[in-house]
Amino acid sequence: MTVTEAVAGVRGQVLLGDDLLTLRCLQDVDAGAMVDGDDPDQVRWLNDGHPSDLARTREWIGRNQHEWREGGPRRNLGIVDRATAALAGMVEAHLALPDLAPGTVNVAYGVFPAFRGRGYAARAVRLVCTxxxxxxxxxxxxxxxxxxxxPSLGVAQDDALVRAGLVRVGPGSDGLVHHALPLRRVARVVLVCGPAGSGKSTLAGRLxxxxxxxxxxxEExxxxxxxxxxxPGPVAAEVHGVLRARLVAHVRAGRDVVVDTSFWSRASRASxxxxxxxxxxxxxTYHLTTPRAEVLRRLAGRTGSGPHDVAVPARLARAYLDGFEAPTPDEGPLLLVDAG
Known part of the structure; x- marks a missing residue:
């Protein structure tokens, strides 16, 4: 593969979103909506001239699920309309398309007829690029x-994508019109999120x-x-102040950083x-979705021997779980990691 993820061995469900859309991994139940959303444009531009049928679509979804699990190069996401929870189309990031330069990702997209003309494709591309x-x-x-x-050329004229640097670079050897968007990144930052006992420190150690x-x-x-x-509140604020200062210093130096704390509230993640x-x-945000019973079992076995073994009474452990505010895709890129 010419492009890799931050931690190649960590697998999870990617969720991206804004105020109108959620992008999520395709599910078996999406097959019917995909077939229903087929039309001559879909057949011409995305299906190589072949109308969709239920059996082939289910097989295609299965292959995509396998690629997500095994780290394959094709990463398809369903475009979901937040207001109705209906599948509105798909967007794909191909991390290793032949004939593209190393470090280049091909992004393709398609929106079903009932949802066209609303800017969904451009929004989906923006979210995937982020x-x-x-x-x-x-x-x-x-x-x-x-x-x-x-219509697809219109996506390449989206104001937000153009402001981000998307430019037409001319026809490619494949006969298609290529538009390129440089991904300007200083450093990568991961927020490891989950209640005590969910496995945050183990995951942060892998990073x-x-x-x-x-x-x-x-540890601090x-x-x-x-x-x-x-x-106590003032003490926690002091510790966070140290982490925040170090985070900024490392990012300015171009270093990738993982922040290992509970991030139990939306406000803490936003800050x-x-x-x-x-x-x-x-x-x-890497959200560890460890089952409640497993979290409580782990915390019950703690002895207070070190910073990642702080004893947590059962009552407090339950309060942590009850008060936890799970992250949502509209906050920013999100990976749901099963660490059970």
């Missing part, structure tokens, strides 16, 4: 569009071994002599996102 810049080492996105495909600088709330608190959680936004960085 994910690629935040979660992979991709350097360029390319849109390859047939010169006769006027650290892959070259990320790890900033740990629990332990170093300062704090053995009981939760910390760290706002901190690095002026530096041109969009963090990816």
């Amino acid at each position: 994910w690629l810049g935040a979660a992979t080492d991709a350097r360029t996105v390319v849109l390859r569009i047939d010169a006769d495909n006027a 650290e071994r892959d070259g990320f600088v790890r900033l740990s709330f629990d 608190a332990w170093r300062r002599g704090h053995r009981d959680h939760p910390l 760290y996102r706002a901190l690095v936004a002026p530096l041109g960085v969009v963090p990816v």
Whole structure:
């Protein structure tokens, strides 16, 4: 593959979104909507002239699910209308398309007839480009569009994409019109999110071994002599202040960073996102979706032997879980990781 993700061995369900759309991995139940959304334009531009049928579509979805699980190069996402939860189309990032330069990702898209004319394709491309810049080492996105495909060419004229640097680079050897978007990235930042006992530190350690600088709330608190959680408000704010200052310094130096703390609230995640936004960085949230029973089992076995083994009474453990505000895709790129 010419493009890799931040941690190639970590698999999960990617969720991206804004106020109108959610992009998610395709599911078996999407097959019917995909067949129903077929029309002559879909057949001509995306299906190589072959009308969709249910059996082939189900097989295609299965292949895509396999590629997500196994780290294959084709990453398809369903475009879902948030207001109705209806599947509105698909968008694909191909991480290793032959004949493209190393570090280049091909992005393709299609919107069903009932949802056309609303700007959904351009929004989906923007969201995918944000994910690629935040979660992979991709350097360029390319849109390859047939010169006769006027609606798709319109996506390449989207104001936000043009402001981000999307430009027409001319016809390619494949006979398609190529548009290229450079992914300007200073550094990658991962926010590891989950309640105590969900496996955050284990995941952060994997990122650290892959070259990320790890900033740990629990380790900094332990170093300062704090053995009981939760910390008093002023103390927690002081520890976060240290992490925030180090995060900015590392990002300015071009280093990839993983922040290892619970990020239990939407506000806490937003504050760290706002901190690095002026530096041109969009963090990816890795949300560990460890089952509640497993979290409680792990916490019950803690002995207080170190920063990642702080004892948590059962009552407090349940309160942590009950008060946890799960991240949503409209906050920014999100990966749901099953660490059960």
